[in-house]
Amino acid sequence: MVLSLLLPQHKLLKAQIEEVLDTSLIQQKLDNDAFDIFYYSNYVIDIMAKLCAPARDENVAKLREMKDVVPLFK
Numbered sequence: 423m424v425l426s427l428l429l430p431q432h433k434l435l436k437a438q439i440e441e442v443l444d445t446s447l448i449q450q451k452l453d454n455d456a457f458d459i460f461y462y463s464n465y466v467i468d469i470m471a472k473l474c475a476p477a478r479d480e481n482v483a484k485l486r487e488m489k490d491v492v493p494l495f496k
Contacts, residue, residue, distance in 0.1 A: 424466065427473050439469060459491055 424443075428436050442465055451457040464486075471482045488494040 424469055424473075435472075463491070463494055
């Protein structure tokens, strides 16, 4: 879904997102109990902060403060 927000000139950012959010790598980490949910949630929040309008900065800041996984992803 994040990739759909990118413009055609965001090639480098798209490649970085695809590398970090690689589903096969995430599955390997899950299988080996090496998955860090907060690494990925912080990464997505950082991307959102880059792409969102400044009017959403307060909402993004609230996401950064959340430590409970379920409400964070809702």
